[in-house]
Amino acid sequence: MAKDFFAALTRNTISLVGTAMVVASATLIITLFVIQQIGFEGGAYLGLITFVALPMVLMAGLVLIPLGISRERKRIAAAAAEGEEAIARFPVLDLNTESTRKNVILFLVFTTISIVILGSATYKGVHIMDSVEFCGTVCHTVMQPEYVAHQRSPHARVPCADCHIGPGADWFVKSKISGSWQLIAVSLDIYPKPIPTPIHNLRPARETCEQCHWPTNHVGDLLKVKTVYAEDEVNTEAKTAVLLRVGGLAGRENSGIHWHVNPDVQVRYRSDESRENIYDIELTAVDGTVKIYKAGDTPEDATEWRIMDCVDCHNRPSHQYRMPDDEVDLAMASGGIAKDLPFIKRESMRLLQAGYESHEQASEQIPVGLKAFYSAEYPEIASGKAEVLGRAGDELVEIYTSNVFPAMKVDWGTYPNHIGHQESPGCFRCHDRKHKTEEGDRISRKCDTCHTLLADAEEDSEVLKMLNP
Ligand code: HEC
Ligand code: HEC
Ligand code: HEC
Ligand code: HEC
Ligand code: HEC
Structure with a gap:
């Protein structure tokens, strides 16, 4: 019986090739799997080979075997019908002959090398497909x-x-x-x-972001200081400073913002598709008590419950499109745009938001517009500080082309950031005092829950003088 089976698998070329594919891929899959179990971190790519590419070879082999057997049967039947005896199709491999031995060894070596090359090529190809440049x-x-x-x-x-x-x-x-x-x-x-x-x-942030960051790692406070400029002639400079409570140790006296993603608590919510309007919020506290906050009746379009994770606040960790205001302030603070040019903040804002059809058009019109303004209003600057104006123009083009993409219909504010409450309601989607439990508990909106506001666009802040004497 076993002998018959073996004969069926190997009697014709097609089935023989199929059998070889099955045996080879199965051996490789098992070997790779064992290697990974032992702890060799092959990552997604090795996974692809082990669990996608090789199984495909195995499948193909499995298809070839019966195909070969049925063709062989037909051939035998056809031969029998004509009263002839089916002639053997295989070359007779006599390993006693030296040349045959050589050929067989050569064939085996060649096949092994091919497999290794093919394998590395697949690996490399997949690697390239996942590179930042490719994506x-x-x-x-x-x-x-x-x-x-x-x-x-x-x-x-x-x-x-x-x-x-x-x-x-x-x-x-x-x-x-x-x-x-x-x-x-x-x-x-x-x-x-x-x-x-x-x-x-x-993919849930638990499985991606937390490869590198984790919530309980956040302790203490984070000081954020911003320099802002007014749209007057002298571009009056001021500072905004917040001390953010970014801690994340749930169940302690001094927890903070990363408390939401602490493994000991769970916040879930239902919202509309855009997640801009949050309807019901459910909180499971460290001690297991559950609270549900609602802002009126739940609308029809409410999504399923979503467990809050990093991207509910950090929705722009990597694709950060800034608003023109912030960009110009940053460029002025770092000297890219000279802050002693009269009305430069106001003019920058105007030029950035004028609306252009393409990056090429913006690159042409922004510097021209800037020069035109100074030529008309401050001719001595237009002639005496041409180089400074040129640099400011380049900086504005850079700002525009990094944040606005007319070809993809991405404009200022198309992708608002949920951190804080400036570009979108952000934290205030829940911390709005409109959501309440049946007992009337609300989610805090007190400024001190999240931060200490040290300076709010102040020109002469005492705190900042202390920090930056
Ligand atoms: C492969 C590792 C890695 C992954 C994955 C990763 N980060 Fe980061 N992240 C970093 C590093 C490194 C920095 C520090 C960069 C620096 O200091 O310039 C950072 C910085 C940050 C910061 C601080 C940014 C700032 O303005 O200083 C935030 C917020 C952040 N990551 C959130 C996330 C979120 C959310 C995710 C998941 C969507 C994520 N990270 C995934 C490595 C990673
Ligand atoms: C409730 C909203 C919220 C959630 C949820 C949240 N963060 Fe944050 N995170 C903040 C705020 C606010 C800051 C500080 C302000 C900023 O970076 O602009 C911050 C800061 C950070 C920083 C920089 C901290 C530092 O000390 O420099 C990292 C890194 C970070 N978060 C990672 C994460 C990761 C990873 C997750 C998910 C496990 C997460 N955050 C979940 C709101 C949140
Ligand atoms: C630090 C983590 C991180 C990295 C690195 C990252 N992304 Fe994202 N990306 C996100 C998150 C989080 C969102 C989801 C934003 C949301 O749902 O609001 C996103 C959204 C997107 C979107 C949807 C449109 C948008 O702007 O929100 C595209 C497209 C995208 N990413 C492509 C890329 C490409 C291409 C790269 C590499 C050049 C990349 N991402 C690198 C975290 C990341
Ligand atoms: C999906 C809803 C939701 C969003 C969005 C949200 N929070 Fe919360 N937050 C809650 C709930 C629920 C609580 C618990 C109720 C309470 O303490 O008032 C809470 C509590 C807190 C606390 C107190 C934690 C403690 O120590 O007990 C801080 C701080 C906080 N949130 C900061 C933020 C910040 C900052 C943002 C925006 C970056 C934000 N939250 C966004 C739902 C949310
Ligand atoms: C639920 C948390 C939360 C509450 C409540 C809250 N804020 Fe904030 N606020 C934030 C976060 C987070 C940031 C930082 C955003 C960032 O990193 O860009 C911020 C930033 C700010 C800034 C700096 C803005 C800037 O230009 O960067 C000001 C001003 C401010 N908040 C004022 C207030 C005032 C006033 C209140 C009280 C009515 C308040 N906030 C309540 C979370 C909160």
């Missing part, structure tokens, strides 16, 4: 906003795949499937512009 630049126009914003963010050195795919084979396969659809959508030009957010099937 960010292959579909140039489509990913340009995200790529440019990523390159200017604190995560510029974190590959796209670390947040969008993360470790493990399952999300890798999921991403490749949705990636294939995206390729089709891009080639047919049927993708939405701008790309809609939030991304509803983004």
Whole structure:
């Protein structure tokens, strides 16, 4: 019986090839799997080979075996019908002959080398497909906003795949499937512009961000100081400073903002698709008590419960599009735009928001507009400080082309940041005193819950003089 089985598997070329594929891929899968179990971190790529590529070879082999057997049967039957005896099709391998031995050994060596080469090539190819350059630049126009914003963010050195795919084979396969659809959508030009957010099937932050950051790691306070300029002739300079309570140790006296994502508490909510309007909020505290806060009746369009994670506040950790105000302030504080140019803040804001059809048009018109203003109002500056004006113009073009992408319909504020409460309601989506429990408990909106406001656009702040004598 076993002998028959073996004969059926190997009697014809097709089945023999199939059997070889099955045996080889199965051996490789098992070996790779064992290696990974022993603790060798192969990452998603090894996962792809072990769990996607090799199984495909195995499958193909499994298909070939019965195909070969049935063709062989037909051949024998056809031969029998003509009354002939089926002639053996295989060359007779006589290993006693030296040349045959050589050939067989050569064949085996060649095959092994091919497999190694093929394997490395697949590995390399997959690696390239997940590189920042590939993700960010292959579909140039489509990913340009995200790529440019990523390159200017604190995560510029974190590959796209670390947040969008993360470790493990399952999300890798999921991403490749949705990636294939995206390729089709891009080639047919049927993708939405701008790309809609939030991304509803983004991998939970627990599994991505927490590879590098974790909530209980946050303790103490974080001081944030901003320099702001007014739109008057002298661009009056002022400072804003907040001391943020970023701690995350739940159940302690002095917890703070990262308390929401502490593993000992859970905050869940239901909202509309955009997550801008939050309806019901459920809090499970350290001691297990559950509270539900509601702001009136839950509307029909409410989503399923979502467990709050990092991206509910840090929705722009990597793709940070800033508002023109913040950009100009930053450029002026760092000297990119000279702050002694009269009305430069006001004029910068005007030029940045004038509306352009493309990056090329903005690059042309912004510097021209800036020169035109100074030529008309301050001719001595236009002639005497041409170089300073030129640099300010370049800086404004850089700001525009890093935040606004007409080709993808990304304008100022298209992707608002949920950190704080300036660009969008952000924290105030829940901390609005409108959501309450049946007992009438509300979520705090007191300024001191989240931060101490040390200076709010103050020109001569005592605190700042202490910090920066
Ligand atoms: C630090 C983590 C991180 C990295 C690195 C990262 N992203 Fe994202 N990305 C996010 C998060 C979080 C969102 C979801 C924003 C939301 O849902 O509101 C997002 C959203 C997007 C979107 C949807 C549109 C948008 O602007 O929100 C695209 C497209 C995108 N990322 C592409 C990329 C590409 C391409 C790269 C690499 C050049 C990359 N991402 C790198 C975290 C990251
Ligand atoms: C591969 C590691 C890695 C991953 C994954 C990662 N980060 Fe980071 N993140 C970093 C590093 C490194 C820095 C520090 C950059 C610096 O100091 O310039 C950082 C900085 C930050 C900061 C501080 C930014 C600032 O303005 O100083 C925030 C907030 C942050 N990450 C949030 C996230 C979130 C949210 C995610 C998941 C969507 C995430 N990170 C995923 C490595 C990572
Ligand atoms: C309730 C909102 C909220 C949630 C949820 C949240 N953060 Fe933050 N996080 C903040 C705020 C606010 C700051 C400080 C302000 C800022 O960075 O602009 C901050 C700061 C940070 C920083 C910089 C801290 C420093 O000391 O420099 C990192 C890193 C960070 N968060 C990572 C994370 C990660 C990872 C998660 C998910 C496990 C997370 N955060 C969840 C609101 C949140
Ligand atoms: C999805 C709803 C939701 C969002 C969004 C949200 N919070 Fe909260 N937050 C809560 C709930 C619920 C509590 C617990 C009720 C309370 O303490 O008033 C809470 C409590 C807090 C606390 C007190 C934690 C402690 O020590 O007990 C701080 C600080 C805080 N939030 C800061 C923020 C900041 C900063 C943001 C925005 C970056 C933010 N929250 C966004 C729901 C939210
Ligand atoms: C639920 C938490 C929370 C509450 C309540 C809150 N804030 Fe804030 N606020 C933040 C966070 C987070 C930031 C920092 C945003 C950032 O990092 O850019 C911030 C930043 C600010 C800033 C600096 C703005 C800037 O230009 O960067 C001011 C001013 C401010 N808050 C005023 C207030 C006042 C006044 C109140 C009381 C009515 C208040 N906030 C209540 C979370 C809160």
